[in-house]
Amino acid sequence: MRPTVSRLVISLNWLVLLLCCALPLAWVALQLVGNPIVWNEAWPDGRRLHLLGRTFAYSLASALVALALALPVAVVIGRGRGVTRAVLTGVVPVTLLIPSIVYAYGWSQCLRLLDVRPAAQSFGDVLRCIGSLAAWLWPVPAVVLGLAMRRLDQNVQQHALLDGALWRVTARQLLAPVVVSIALVAGLASQEFSVYEPTGISVLATEIRMVYETGAFSSLDNPITQSFGPGSGSVSSAEIFPSNSQSARSAAAVAVALPGIAIVLIATICGVWWLLRSDDVGPVDAGPLPSVLVASRVWTGAAVGVVLLAVGVPLVSLVLSLKQHRPPVEVWSEFSPQVLGSLLLSGGAGAVAMLLAASSVVQKSRLGVTLFVLTFLVGGQILAIALVRIYNQRVFETWLYNGPGIVIVAYVARFGWIALAAGLMTWTRPWRDLRDLASVDGANAAQTARWVLFPLAWPVLLASGLFVMVLGLSEVPATVLLSPQRPPTFTPMLMQWVHMLRSDPMIEGSLLIVALVLTLGAAGSALVWFGLRRAALSRRGVR
Amino acid sequence: MKCFLVVTLLLVVVVVGCDASREPDAVYMETGTGPGQVVYPRALTYKASDGTFFIVDRTAHVQHLDRHMKPLAEWYMPQSQRGKPVGLSVGPDGNLYVPDTHYHRVIVYSPAGGEIWRWGSEGTKPGQFIYPTDIAFDAKGRVYVSEYGDNDRIQVFDNKGVFLFSFGSFGSADGQFSRPQAMLIQGNTIYITDACNHRIVVFDTNGKWLRNMGGVGSELGQFRFPYGLDVDSRGRLVVCEFGNNRVQWIDPRDGKGLKSWGVGGRAPGQLAYPWAISVDKNDRVYVLDAGNNRVQVITY
Numbered sequence: 001m002r003p004t005v006s007r008l009v010i011s012l013n014w015l016v017l018l019l020c021c022a023l024p025l026a027w028v029a030l031q032l033v034g035n036p037i038v039w040n041e042a043w044p045d046g047r048r049l050h051l052l053g054r055t056f057a058y059s060l061a062s063a064l065v066a067l068a069l070a071l072p073v074a075v076v077i078g079r080g081r082g083v084t085r086a087v088l089t090g091v092v093p094v095t096l097l098i099p100s101i102v103y104a105y106g107w108s109q110c111l112r113l114l115d116v117r118p119a120a121q122s123f124g125d126v127l128r129c130i131g132s133l134a135a136w137l138w139p140v141p142a143v144v145l146g147l148a149m150r151r152l153d154q155n156v157q158q159h160a161l162l163d164g165a166l167w168r169v170t171a172r173q174l175l176a177p178v179v180v181s182i183a184l185v186a187g188l189a190s191q192e193f194s195v196y197e198p199t200g201i202s203v204l205a206t207e208i209r210m211v212y213e214t215g216a217f218s219s220l221d222n223p224i225t226q227s228f229g230p231g232s233g234s235v236s237s238a239e240i241f242p243s244n245s246q247s248a249r250s251a252a253a254v255a256v257a258l259p260g261i262a263i264v265l266i267a268t269i270c271g272v273w274w275l276l277r278s279d280d281v282g283p284v285d286a287g288p289l290p291s292v293l294v295a296s297r298v299w300t301g302a303a304v305g306v307v308l309l310a311v312g313v314p315l316v317s318l319v320l321s322l323k324q325h326r327p328p329v330e331v332w333s334e335f336s337p338q339v340l341g342s343l344l345l346s347g348g349a350g351a352v353a354m355l356l357a358a359s360s361v362v363q364k365s366r367l368g369v370t371l372f373v374l375t376f377l378v379g380g381q382i383l384a385i386a387l388v389r390i391y392n393q394r395v396f397e398t399w400l401y402n403g404p405g406i407v408i409v410a411y412v413a414r415f416g417w418i419a420l421a422a423g424l425m426t427w428t429r430p431w432r433d434l435r436d437l438a439s440v441d442g443a444n445a446a447q448t449a450r451w452v453l454f455p456l457a458w459p460v461l462l463a464s465g466l467f468v469m470v471l472g473l474s475e476v477p478a479t480v481l482l483s484p485q486r487p488p489t490f491t492p493m494l495m496q497w498v499h500m501l502r503s504d505p506m507i508e509g510s511l512l513i514v515a516l517v518l519t520l521g522a523a524g525s526a527l528v529w530f531g532l533r534r535a536a537l538s539r540r541g542v543r
Numbered sequence: 544m545k546c547f548l549v550v551t552l553l554l555v556v557v558v559v560g561c562d563a564s565r566e567p568d569a570v571y572m573e574t575g576t577g578p579g580q581v582v583y584p585r586a587l588t589y590k591a592s593d594g595t596f597f598i599v600d601r602t603a604h605v606q607h608l609d610r611h612m613k614p615l616a617e618w619y620m621p622q623s624q625r626g627k628p629v630g631l632s633v634g635p636d637g638n639l640y641v642p643d644t645h646y647h648r649v650i651v652y653s654p655a656g657g658e659i660w661r662w663g664s665e666g667t668k669p670g671q672f673i674y675p676t677d678i679a680f681d682a683k684g685r686v687y688v689s690e691y692g693d694n695d696r697i698q699v700f701d702n703k704g705v706f707l708f709s710f711g712s713f714g715s716a717d718g719q720f721s722r723p724q725a726m727l728i729q730g731n732t733i734y735i736t737d738a739c740n741h742r743i744v745v746f747d748t749n750g751k752w753l754r755n756m757g758g759v760g761s762e763l764g765q766f767r768f769p770y771g772l773d774v775d776s777r778g779r780l781v782v783c784e785f786g787n788n789r790v791q792w793i794d795p796r797d798g799k800g801l802k803s804w805g806v807g808g809r810a811p812g813q814l815a816y817p818w819a820i821s822v823d824k825n826d827r828v829y830v831l832d833a834g835n836n837r838v839q840v841i842t843y
Contacts, residue, residue, distance in 0.1 A: 334767070
């Protein structure tokens with residue numbers, strides 16, 4: 001790679017970082033610093049604490065259910081052997097790519113088929129939301145715990161087995177990953193609104209959208225949110241902020257979101273610190289798994305059962321709920337403008353992500369990763385609001401605000417950390433030998449990347465772009481708030497129909513997006529597998 | 544790499560470049576919950592007797608507006624957490640008939656917002672509703688109510704709300720519907736936007752199927768989720784399409800597309816999910832640009 005090309009790639013990387021992360025984060029910070037009312041309003045009073053408590057109680061409940069669902073799968077990923085383990089390791093992360101809106105609608109169809117119809121906003125309805133979120137997010141603890149189990153010291157495990165204390169010792173060894181995965185699921189669940197909104201359940205995410213769009217909390221007659229309704233105290237941002245302009249509504253939305261963001265940030269910092277602390281002995285060469293520790297058939301059966309339950313049941317319910325079965329060609333012709341629009345925008349984000357991944361092979365950027373993770377943690381809604389406020393200017397109108405640019409920026413901002421993480425993989429210990437060898441031969445960082453690392457790492461870098469594309473395709477919060485029309489996208493259209501008890505367009509659209517996501521996700525998984533295998537073989541050659 | 548960049552650039556140019564659409568004559572309303580403001584409005588209707596309009600939005604905020612969209616009266620639906628109305632109609636008595644979609648009933652208001660009466664309950668029996676979408680009136684004073692969800696049909700009532708008969712069922716065959724979204728009665732003919740079948744279905748007012756017009760697509764004479772329907776003084780049907788982000792003029796005799804206006808986007812002349820349409824007595828077309836929280840007015 002010539003130095004000029006290398007410099008160009010790195011400059012583009014910084015530009016992406018500025019547009020996608022630095023500016024939106026600066027906007028959020030500006031709301032706090034430049035608008036003291038936001039700070040005052042973000043300080044939780046009794047009502048806001050109620051909202052916050054409700055949101056995190058539901059999210060925590062989702063996380064615990066997700067953890068329970070994930071355990072058998074984690075055991076098989078961590079202690080399984082053979083085809084089942086390999087298939088589960090590949091399939092489980094891909095199921096997370098299916099949009100939350102599809103899971104939510106699938107489970108509501110399942111309940112409808114069973115003639116279980118909880119009243120809107122009732123306890124049963126809340127349980128439906130918690131279950132839907134858990135059935136969507138369980139792959140997070142499954143993968144985190146599964147990988148952590150693979151790294152456990154086998155000698156300690158065998159001794160514990162002989163002492164009859166295997167599960168107690170394992171539980172203690174896995175405490176940090178368990179807590180981190182609970183925090184991850186709770187954080188992700190707290191940002192989700194498409195599961196709650198169809199029946200009007202009030203949580204932070206639904207209120208952020210409501211406040212941004214209307215300047216007020218949700219309606220007076222909502223029994224859960226009654227205390228937030230108009231005329232009942234501190235409710236409408238119009239009372240708090242001098243005008244009902246977009247600027248005032250955006251600031252009000254930041255004020256609503258701030259306590260939740262603070263909790264997620266603190267939990268993330270604590271989780272990362274704990275993980276690093278518990279991992280400070282360095283990677284353990286676990287060696288081959290002794291047969292006494294291999295997951296039994298019961299665990300394998302339970303793991304397959306979980307996958308069938310969590311993924312199969314909602315999808316089968318969707319199919320069974322179709323009132324008329326039409327050929328896929330007809331379905332495609334109906335939704336093609338929106339689906340092609342979604343593919344174009346998410347594909348653009350994937351392309352930018354690949355560029356990011358490539359640049360992070362050339363230059364390691366801790367600042368970039370930190371900014372991307374922070375941008376992800378503020379959530380899709382606040383990110384979308386920030387982007388609207390920044391780019392809703394005449395100078396940006398054609399290409400950014402009223403074009404594909406703003407959505408691509410949003411998707412890269414949300415998921416760019418995946419691409420950076422893929423690039424950063426080439427700075428970890430196993431790859432360092434290759435870098436050192438190249439360095440001894442006189443290659444600089446760009447030359448090492450071009451001639452040594454890209455030929456080995458390209459499948460993983462490509463996969464990271466593909467995953468960013470798939471996540472963009474199924475992203476709900478930012479896409480719904482931005483509702484792009486040039487080109488139009490599919491998710492906001494689905495959001496129109498998610499309220500319906502039974503809607504063929506919603507079901508057909510959901511199944512179409514599932515097919516796309518699973519196809520692209522499977523391709524991404526295959527690339528990761530191929531890339532890691534290729535890299536491992538090459539490193540073995542180096543040794 | 545170069546090839547990839549060129550293809551991406553071309554795609555972007557194709558997507559962004561197709562924005563030729565005439566500027567509207569006027570753009571009314573803004574985002575918000577106050578008078579003259581809307582949040583994702585979903586229904587609009589015209590009261591020809593005094594040239595005023597009614598509008599309802601996603602906060603269940605109903606407004607009575609003059610022709611410049613200045614508020615004359617405003618009120619809220621009695622309940623709204625389950626969902627908001629997707630239709631509005633002015634009856635022969637000058638009152639506002641609201642299909643309260645997610646509460647499976649019809650509520651009648653005076654123009655000032657006073658509730659006059661309501662009827663209907665959730666269910667599939669005659670006189671019951673599941674997601675009523677629109678209301679129309681024939682010359683005999685009969686009231687037609689369209690529904691979707693599990694009940695894709697049109698029910699006909701007398702002017703006291705007594706059930707007379709119904710026609711249509713769910714499906715895509717002749718005489719069937721998949722989300723009948725809007726209705727228009729012209730003499731003895733009733734035109735219905737059959738949104739999820741992407742067509743306009745024509746019946747007589749006794750419920751006899753006459754013909755279908757259109758099909759899925761983006762060409763003239765084709766539709767993608769037609770939601771709003773009205774007629775201009777020359778007898779042309781004016782349809783707004785939620786999925787194609789445009790307004791289309793249709794010959795009611797054969798369904799031939801005559802012309803269209805609008806493309807997707809945020810600028811004036813561009814639309815984001817148009818839900819409803821009304822044509823005033825001067826043939827000014829009021830388009831409910833739901834995703835942009837505004838009403839755009841055009842004359843063709």
